[in-house]
Amino acid sequence: MASDTATNPGQSSATQRRTTSAISSSSSPPSGVAAQHQSASDDNNNHPAPTSQNNNVTTTQNNLLLPLRILLKLPAILTILLRVAIWPLVKVLNVTFPPKDFDGVHNSVAADRAARAFVSMFRQQISIVRPVLTSTTAAASSTGGSRDNSNNNDTANTNDGGVMEQYVEPSCPFTSRGYNATMEEITNNNRTNNSNHNPLLLIYLHSPLHSRGTQFIHNYLCHPQLLKLLNDNTENSVVKCFGASVHSADGQRLRDMMDVTSFPFMALLSVKSSGGSSTSNNNNTATMELLLRLESNQLFTIQPSQITTYLNTAITRHAQIIAEAEARRIQREEDARLREEQNREYQEALLADQMREIERNEREERERREREEMEERVRLEEAKEQSRLEDAKSILEKSGGEPPVGTKVGVARMRFTLPNGKKVDRRFHSSDTVEVLRAFLTLHFDESGVEIKNFGLSTNFPKKTFSEDDNKLTLEEAGLAPQAVVMVQDLDA
Numbered sequence: 001m002a003s004d005t006a007t008n009p010g011q012s013s014a015t016q017r018r019t020t021s022a023i024s025s026s027s028s029p030p031s032g033v034a035a036q037h038q039s040a041s042d043d044n045n046n047h048p049a050p051t052s053q054n055n056n057v058t059t060t061q062n063n064l065l066l067p068l069r070i071l072l073k074l075p076a077i078l079t080i081l082l083r084v085a086i087w088p089l090v091k092v093l094n095v096t097f098p099p100k101d102f103d104g105v106h107n108s109v110a111a112d113r114a115a116r117a118f119v120s121m122f123r124q125q126i127s128i129v130r131p132v133l134t135s136t137t138a139a140a141s142s143t144g145g146s147r148d149n150s151n152n153n154d155t156a157n158t159n160d161g162g163v164m165e166q167y168v169e170p171s172c173p174f175t176s177r178g179y180n181a182t183m184e185e186i187t188n189n190n191r192t193n194n195s196n197h198n199p200l201l202l203i204y205l206h207s208p209l210h211s212r213g214t215q216f217i218h219n220y221l222c223h224p225q226l227l228k229l230l231n232d233n234t235e236n237s238v239v240k241c242f243g244a245s246v247h248s249a250d251g252q253r254l255r256d257m258m259d260v261t262s263f264p265f266m267a268l269l270s271v272k273s274s275g276g277s278s279t280s281n282n283n284n285t286a287t288m289e290l291l292l293r294l295e296s297n298q299l300f301t302i303q304p305s306q307i308t309t310y311l312n313t314a315i316t317r318h319a320q321i322i323a324e325a326e327a328r329r330i331q332r333e334e335d336a337r338l339r340e341e342q343n344r345e346y347q348e349a350l351l352a353d354q355m356r357e358i359e360r361n362e363r364e365e366r367e368r369r370e371r372e373e374m375e376e377r378v379r380l381e382e383a384k385e386q387s388r389l390e391d392a393k394s395i396l397e398k399s400g401g402e403p404p405v406g407t408k409v410g411v412a413r414m415r416f417t418l419p420n421g422k423k424v425d426r427r428f429h430s431s432d433t434v435e436v437l438r439a440f441l442t443l444h445f446d447e448s449g450v451e452i453k454n455f456g457l458s459t460n461f462p463k464k465t466f467s468e469d470d471n472k473l474t475l476e477e478a479g480l481a482p483q484a485v486v487m488v489q490d491l492d493a
Contacts, residue, residue, distance in 0.1 A: 107249070111178025114248035118206065119176045122217065122243065126170060129222040173230035174204070174243040179250040182242050187273045187286050189237065197322045198271045200291070200315065202230070204243040205251055207263040212300065216264040223304035229312055238315060239268075262296035266307075268314050291318060385453070389446055392439035399436045403427050412481035416441065419452070419490045430481040435471035437480075441488060456489040 175182055186198045204221070207213050220226060233239035244251035246263075254260075258267060270289040292314040294307065403411045407427075414437065416424045426440060437457065445452045458465040459480070466478065475481045 106180070108178055108180060111180060111248075111250050112176065114244060114250060115174075115178050115242075116176045118243045118245055118248075119172050119174050121206075122172050122174055122221070125214070125217045126172065126222055126227075129218050131170060131222050131224045131227055170227050171231060173227070173234045173241045175241060179242060179244070179254065182240060183271065183286060186240055186271045197325070198273065199237050200233075200239045200318060201269040201271050201288070202239050202241045202311075203254060203258070203265075203267045203269065204241070205246055205255060205258075205260055205263065205265040206243060207246050210263045212297065213264060216299065220264075220299070220304045220307060223308070225305055226308045226311070229308055233315060238319070260295065264299060265295040266292075266299075267294070268292040268311065270318060388442060388453075392442040395436055395439040396443065399429065399432050399439075403429055412475045413483040414480065415483075415485045417485065417487050418450070419455075419488060419493065420450075428475060430476050431474050433471060434466050434473050434475070434478055434480075437475075437486065438471065452488075452490050452492070454491040456491050458487045458489065459484055460487065461485075 177185070182201070186201060189198050206217070230239065230241055234241055244254060246252055246255050246260075255265075258265070268291045270291055272287050272289065292310060294310070299307070410430045412428050412430045412432070414426050414428055416426070418424065424444060428436060428440075434457065438455075441455065444450075445455075456465065456467075462479070464479070466473075470478065475484075480486070
C-alpha cells in the first residue's frame with residue numbers, strides 16, 4: 001500500500017503526506033524501515049516535486065501583488081465615489097444658483113447682450129458728463145450715432161454772448177457685439193474691405209465694484225479729445241473698440257487672457273489672422289500683438305490728454321508700419337508683375353525664334369526637296385534624251401546607213417525643211433521606214449545643237465502629216481520615194 005501511493009505521479013503532495021502519516025501511525029515500523037520507505041518515496045517522486053514548488057512560488061507572488069493592484073486602482077475608485085457623492089450637491093447648486101444672462105463664453109446671444117449692456121451704461125455716462133465736442137466732431141459723431149442706433153439728446157444751450165447753441169450728444173465708440181463676433185469682424189475685414197491689414201482692437205475692462213471705475217469713465221473715456229479720437233478711428237475702421245464688465249463671461253475671459261490684476265484697464269492690440277479658412281475658428285487662429293497697456297490707479301496721475309497722446313501715437317506708429325508693409329507688398333507685387341511680364345515677353349520672343357527656326361528649316365527642307373526633284377527630273381530627262389539618241393543611232397545603224405553615191409535603184413532622196421528655214425538633204429533606202437527619218441533628224445538636231453525634241457513631219461504635195469502611228473511605214477508606202485520634200489515642225493514651239 002505504501003509503494004502504490006509513492007509511485008503514483010498524479011497524486012498531490014498533500015495526499016501523499018496524509019497517506020504517509022496514516023501508514024506511519026498505523027504500522028509504526030522501526031526507524032530504519034521508515035527511513036528506507038522515505039528514501040524509496042523520494043526516489044519515486046523526482047518528477048512531481050518541482051511542479052509543486054513552482055505552484056507554491058506563484059501563489060506567494062500573487063498574494064504579494066494583490067495589495068499593490070488594489071492600491072493602483074484606489075484613485076479611480078475614489079474618483080467614482082466622489083462623483084457619486086457630489087452629484088446631488090451639483091444639482092442643488094444649479095437650482096439654487098441658476099446661470100445668469102451674461103454667463104457662457106461661447107453663448108453669442110449672452111455675449112451680445114452683455115456688450116449692449118456695457119454700451120448702454122457708457123451712453124448713460126456720456127449723458128451725465130455731456131462732453132462738448134467741436135462742431136465738425138459733433139457732426140461726425142451724429143453721423144456715427146446712427147450706426148450704433150444711439151438716441152442723441154439735442155438740447156439748446158446759451159453761450160456767454162447769448163447765442164443759442166445746439167448740443168449734440170457724441171456717439172458711443174464701443175461695439176455692441178460680443179467678443180467672438182468682434183474678433184470675427186476684425187479678422188474678416190481684409191476680405192470685406194479688400195485690405196491686407198486688420199483694424200486695431202481697443203479693450204476696456206470695467207469693474208463695477210472698483211471705487212474709481214465710474215470716475216475713470218467720466219474724466220477720461222468721456223473726455224472730448226479721447227472720445228473724438230476713438231469715434232474718428234472707429235468710423236474709419238482703424239480701431240475697433242470693445243468694452244466689457246468683468247462680471248460678464250467675455251470680461252472674465254479677457255481678464256484671464258490679459259492677466260489683469262488691477263483696474264481700470266485699457267489695452268491696444270494688433271490682431272493678425274493666422275490663415276485659418278474657417279470663420280468659426282478665427283478666435284483660435286488669430287494672434288494678437290500688444291501695442292499699449294494702461295492699468296491700475298496710476299492712470300489717475302496723468303492727464304486725459306496724455307492718454308489721448310499715447311493712443312494717438314500708438315495708432316499713428318501702427319499706421320506707419322502698415323503703410324510701410326503695404327508699400328513693400330505693392331513693390332513685391334510690382335516686381336512680381338514685372339518679372340512675369342519679362343518672362344512672358346521672353347517666352348514670346350523664344351516662341352517667335354522657334355517659329356522662325358521652324359519656318360527656316362521647313363523652307364530649307366522644301367528647297368532641298370525641290371532641288372533634289374529638279375536634279376532628279378534633269379537626270380531623268382538626260383537619261384531619256386540619252387536613251388532617245390542611243391535608240392536613234394541604233395535605228396540608223398540597223399537601216400544600213402546612207403546609200404552610196406551613184407546608186408539609182410532603191411534610193412529615196414529627201415529634203416528636210418527645218419523650222420528655221422534651213423534645208424537638209426539626205427538619201428535613204430526606199431525600204432527605210434518613217435522611223436528612220438525621225439532618227440536621222442534626232443541625231444542631226446543633237447549634232448547641230450538645235451533644241452528641238454518633239455517634232456512633226458508633213459508634206460505639202462500631196463498634203464499629208466505623219467504621226468507616231470506611221471513610223472512603221474516604208475518610204476515607198478508613205479509616198480516619199482523616189483524623192484520628197486518633208487516639212488519639219490517644232491511641236492513644242
